[in-house]
Each structure stands twice: as structure tokens, then as C-alpha cells.
Amino acid sequence: MPAPIRLRELIRTIRTARTQAEEREMIQKECAAIRSSFREEDNTYRCRNVAKLLYMHMLGYPAHFGQLECLKLIASQKFTDKRIGYLGAMLLLDERQDVHLLMTNCIKNDLNHSTQYVQGLALCTLGCMGSSEMCRDLAGEVEKLLKTSNSYLRKKAALCAVHVIRKVPELMEMFLPATKNLLNEKNHGVLHTSVVLLTEMCERSPDMLAHFRKNEKLVPQLVRILKNLIMSGYSPEHDVSGISDPFLQVRILRLLRILGRNDDDSSEAMNDILAQVATNTETSKNVGNAILYETVLTIMDIKSESGLRVLAINILGRFLLNNDKNIRYVALTSLLKTVQTDHNAVQRHRSTIVDCLKDLDVSIKRRAMELSFALVNGNNVRGMMKELLYFLDSCEPEFKADCASGIFLAAEKYAPSKRWHIDTIMRVLTTAGSYVRDDAVPNLIQLITNSVEMHAYTVQRLYKAILGDYSQQPLVQVASWCIGEYGDLLVSGQCEEEEPIQVTEDEVLDILESVLISNMSASVTRGYALTAIMKLSTRFTCTVNRIKKVVSIYGSSIDVELQQRAVEYNALFKKYDHMRPALLERMPVMEKVTTNGPAEIVQTNGETETAVLETKPPPSGLQPANQANDLLDLLGGSDITPVIPTAPPSKPASGGELLDLLGDLNLTGIPSITAYNKNGLKIEFTFERSNTNPSVTVITIQASNSTELDMTDFVFQAAVPKTFQLQLLSPSSSVIPAFNSGTITQVIKVLNPQKQQLRMRIKLTYNHKGSAMQDLAEVNNFPPQSWQ
């Protein structure tokens, strides 16, 4: 039997293969040869065959049939066999294979071998891939070797122990005695691995940590060793670019970090050495910066004095200016970690950080962006937003969504003015409109709604934005919604903030219809557009027929959502036309939504879902909202002027209690009043005050009917003076049964922050005895307790 082909020969041959198929053929041939060689139990060349198998394995071919052969090699007496055998075991076997346990005995023997290089092989293999069972079985041997005076073995045993502890944490205690004098070693290898072992123990167990702090006085020892490293002269064996054993320095610094964390005494004991390392380390090469980096991490994590912390942040600041992008990267990462705790110190480096937004490297850009957002505050918001908007414009697509969200958040928190806020939102929507997250749309709609004095400006800008391009869905959704709400302002040219544009009703409908038809429009967007068109039927005067036509067309749309809406809107036109104006009225100021948490949205009617949080627009069946300006148009206007929300949108408290119908109500006896009593229709008001918000009054109205016929399609509307806010919840029904046999109840919440005398105008519409009835009245008899 000729000797099997040599390893290097095989490699050479395989590399001549010109195609994948040719290579595969060669491999298969060789594998067959190797298999038969294995079958023949050839001891001489087993290592050669396994070595070849390992090469083929690296190329991606299966080699599991060599697993047992590795075990045989390990058991051999020849060093070459063991070397290849252990290598094979590490490559082909892992703890998932049952076979691997067969290694245990061999390893045990080899750990006690007379030759240190064999012992080394065993330790290495165990420390690399030992399973929990193996570790349990062999921990004792490792512990023994940890106490040997042979530094070659001691250092390996230390790292092997680390692996054992990671696999079987309960075994940690047995290694404790052996750690006693580890740091007294001169040998750097042992020192390094000992520090790693101590680090592992301290990180895993608070008991160990306390023990090493107090009993072993580890900190002074480490400080001493570190000091020697820094102060000692040139040591060729351990020198790296003028620094003595940087690997050891870094590990010591890390262990110091763990010891100093949350411990004043330890932190104090290491203060000086940290300052020394921080100031004396050579920074021209990566190796020095690696040490500085570790030092900074340690300073920031322990209880260091403020001077030291500032020193650390300044090091990071210098890192930011380093030509080496790797250094800039770690600086940004670290600053991100410390920006919360050392905000002011990091602020000083803001301009450098902002410059990093222009870096070419994606990872650096991302960190710079995150850090920039963390640094935005009330003072720098204008400048920072300018930079971030520019970044949004020019950055890669993978950033745009996060950047947009970040800008919205920051703008919400720190907007210096409403106009600026709206402008910023507009900028984001037009720049990165398709990357904006879905949840931004309802948030923005709410923001716009609450910025009442900006409505005309906002709708004008949004209109202009989608005129050219209606492909960016979030932008189009917000724009559609606004146009639907404030289209009347648009065509009447009421804008104060900028030059009003001339737009006709038809032009507005044109753009909305284009959105409806466009292939680019998502189903949700179409829904927005359709509802907007419908709303305009009460805001526009000349184009109602056109709107009717559009709506009726979509009554047979394939899209079920659109179809349903269109059908309902059609019904509004046909059967419920008298309700249409009321249903489609202006949305009132909404509850402030916290952008992260679940919404506490107040809609004007309880029956709708919390629409603002979903991407669907407010559903069609709106009950009488109470934007007083529209109501007052119907009432014929007078000294009662439209309600303007007195609370700025960022204050959640004001409306919060309005939601809470049952909680916190003061049910002391406030006398109820009869607000209206005519033609058999009587309306009574009962009052409740909120305990938590003295500006809130909750009025429950009860409508009763003393005539002999029912009153149907009953709608109650109310208007209040300028300084009040009013919210009408859904009525219990729309039919008041005859003979006082039942009532309609409805709840009104009034916000009266200026504690002015409550006045109210009400409007009632209903059908009775076959004819439509309507009446207006003023309610002036509110008891003082209801508003004082």
C-alpha cells in the first residue's frame, strides 16, 4: 500500500482545479482514499490523513467521519499525532457531539504528562472547547496546574480555569485558594492570565468581588504592578511602540474598573495611577490610544473625582480630532455612554461631534447622529436642528427614519416657537417624507391641530409641498388630512405668516383626486384623501356636486376600506344631509400624546377607536364636534368668539382630567339647572367638579320629552365664550321617547382656566310630529359653584 499523498501535495493539487466540479472530484477521490486508510487502522499515516481532512473541512467539505480518528490521535504517544489530534478535535468536535466525552480521559492523562507541551495541548483544548461535563471532571486537574511553578503551564491553567468558570460557575470557589499569590509572579504571561482570571471571578460573583477588595487588597497590588509597567525602562520583550506590555496594562485597568465600581475606597486608591496613565501615555500610535481608551472607560465607571472625569472627557474630545477614524469611532461610542451623566462636559465638544456627521464612515455617522440628538437642548436647538436637517438631506437611506424620528422628538421638546416647529416638520416631511415612521403621522396631525393660529400657514405649506410630488406617503397623509380640515382657509387666502397663495376649490380637489387615483398612493393614504374630500363638502361652497360625484364613484371601489367609507359618505349626502355639517366639523384641540407611551387620546366621541394612534384617519362617523367658530356661523355669530385653546400643546396636564369621567370627581351638591324648557322638550344640566383640576367642570345634560310623540334625530350642540374650552362626548341616543318615558344623556366637559362666569349658547335640532325642529337658546343660569 503506497503511502498516502502528503498534505502539502494535496493542497497543491486541489489548488490546480479550475472549476468547482473538478475540485469536488478531487476531494471525493481523496476522501475515499482516506476512508479506506482509516478502515485499515493505519497508525503511521493517521495524522497525515486527518490533517488532509482538516484542510478539506476548511474548504467546506464534510469531515465528520474523521472525528473518531482524532480521538485515536490524541491517545497516541507521538507528539505529532497529539498535535494534529487536538487540532482536529477543536475543529471537528464540539460539545454537541456525544463523542467528545471520550476525550475526557485522554485529556486527563495528558494534563499529567511529563512533557509540558503535551500538557499545554490538553489545557488549550480544554480551555477552548471543553463542555460542562468535561469541565466538571477535569477542574481538579486544572486547579492543580494553577499552583505549579512552571509559568508556561500556569498561565494556560489560569485561562483554562476561566473557561471552566464560564461553563460551570459553581466551580469558581475551588479556584480561590490557588489565586492567592498569582500576582506575585514576575512572568508577564502568568500575570496577564491571572488578571483575566481574577476579572472573571469578580465580575461573576459579588462575594468574590468583596473578598478581593477587602481581604486580598487587590487594588494596591494592581496599582503597584501598573506603576512598575509605566515607570520601568525599556523592556524589549514586552515593548510595543515604546509602551511596556499594553495588553497587561489594559487588563489591569479593566480589573480596576470592576473593583472601583460603586466603591469609594477602591476608587480613591486608584485615582492617582489613573491620572498618571491618562496624562503620560504616548498617543501617537494605536497602542497608546488603546490604553487611554481603557483608562477613560475605567474613570467613567468608578467613583472618580470630577477633575478626573473632566480629564477623561477631554481625552475623548481629543480622540474626536484624531486622524485615525478608529479612534474617532471609539470616542463617539464612549461619549454616547457618558452623555447622560456628564452632559455639560460632553456639550463642550458639540461642534466636533456635529462635524463627525459629515464623516465618510457609516458607523461614525450613526454614532455622531445619536450623540447629536442627545446633546440637543433648549439653548442650541436652532443650530443643532439646522445641522441635523442638513444631515437628513444628505445621509444614507438607512439613517433617514431614525434621523426623522429624532428630529421630531427634539423639535417637540425644545421648539422655540410654533412656526419654527411647523417649519421643521415640513422640512422633514419634504426631505425624507417616505422614510418617516408610521407613528409620526398621527403625532404630527395632533401637533398641527393644536397649533391653531398656524392652521392657515400649515395647510398652505403642505398644499404647496404635495403639489409637485405626492409620492411620499407620510407627507401626503398629513397634507390630505390638513387640507380636509382647513381647506376653507386655503381657498380664502388667510395666511398671515407668509404670502397667501391663490387656490381655487377645484384646484384643491384636483390634487386630492390625484392622490386618490395615483398608483403610488397606499391604501391608507387613499383613505385619508377620500375623507379629506368629504370634509371639504362642508367647507367649500361651489364644488359640493363634484365632491358628491367623487364619493359616489368610490362606492364601488375594489378596496373594501375605501368602498365602505364612500358608501357611508354617500349615505351622509342622501339620508343624513342635515347632520353632515355637524358631523364634518372642525376637529377640536386634542389631548397631548406622549410620543412614546400609550395614548390618552380624547376624541369628541367615545365610540371611535383611538384614531390618532393608528394610521387611519379619524373615522367618518363624527358626532358634533365643537369648534365654536363653525358652530357660531350657524348661530349667526355675536360676542361669543371662537374657542382658542389656552394651553400650549406641550402641557399634558390641562386636558388629562377631562378624560377621567368617573375618577376624581367632586360630587358635592352643586344645584342642577333647567337649561331649556320649550315645546315639551326639557333639558337639565347637572354639575360635577374635578378634584384634581379645579378648572374642569363636567356637565351632564338630560333631555326629556313630555309630548305624546317621540323626538327623533335629536342633536345637541353648544358653544362657549373665548376663554373656555369645551368637549362634547357622545349622546346616549338620538331619540327622546314620548311621555317622559326616557331621556337622552350627554356629557359636556368645560375647561375654564380663567375662572370666568360660565355662559353657553345651545342649539337643538330634532324631528317631531313629522317636521324638522330647530331652536337656539342661551344658558345664563349656571350656579356659581359650577365655575368658581
Place this chain on the structure above:
Amino acid sequence: MLFFFPLLPIQQMQFMLLFSRQGKLRLQKWYVPLSDKEKKKITRELVQTVLARKPKMCSFLEWRDLKIVYKRYASLYFCCAIEDQDNELITLEIIHRYVELLDKYFGSVCELDIIFNFEKAYFILDEFLLGGEVQETSKKNVLKAIEQADLLQESQNEDWGGLSEDIL
């Protein structure tokens, strides 16, 4: 009975890969137990990701929940996966030290050396790192150990009669 910190992240190197500019694997050292299939998948994806990086980019990237530190030396990429807490800059030094060791051992190392002598590349790595941690910080000591082990191997081969040339 010791009390343990819950769910502590293990700080260690998870694996080291060496691959060529064509994406051919030249060395793979795994310090965490994974199936062959998983290893292949990780290797394939990571190699693709690293090869797609432009020269101007920094040596670090986030990949899955790991930090990847890589550096190119001539035609070979050296790629390490470390945990979140680890110091990337010192990992670069670790990679550099390994390259220096290979260079010293092979005498001006090139990719071909590592292709034809892959088992030696592993042996050297196993004298430098153990379980993903540095075991010897002295270049001299690592090379001395390898030298001695090689000598031991040769002397044994002679003992076993007539196979004084490379047994492999």
C-alpha cells in the same frame, strides 16, 4: 454557596476568521460552541459584509449583536468578533501581534504560507490565545514555545524510524 450576578455578559472573543479577498477561508477559530451549519452561515454572511467595506471605513462594525474588528494585511483579512464590553483598539493590537508572530515564524509571511501550513498557523495562534484571551504577551516566549514544540515533533519522528522528513 456563592451568589451570582444575574445574566452577566461574557466578555470574550467569540471567534477569529482569516479569509482572502475572494472570500476563501484560510483559518477559523471558534471560541463558542456552534453547529457546523451555524458556523458556515456566520462565516458566509460576515465575509460578505466585511468584503463590502470600503477602504476609508473604520475597522469596526456592528454585526448582529457583536462587534467585529477587522484588518486587512496584504491579501488576507483578519476578523475578530468581540463582545460589546471589549476594547476594540486593543483587539486591533491583538490581531497585529498575531500577524507579527506569523511573520517571524514564516519569515516575511504571505498568504501562501498560511494556505500550505495552516496547521502551523493554528499552533501559533494556540500559543498566543487560549479561550479567546491572550495567554502570553511576550513575542519571544510564544515563538520559543512553538520552536520547542516543533523540535519535539521532529525528534520524535526521528525516533520512530526513517520518517525524518515532514510526517504530514
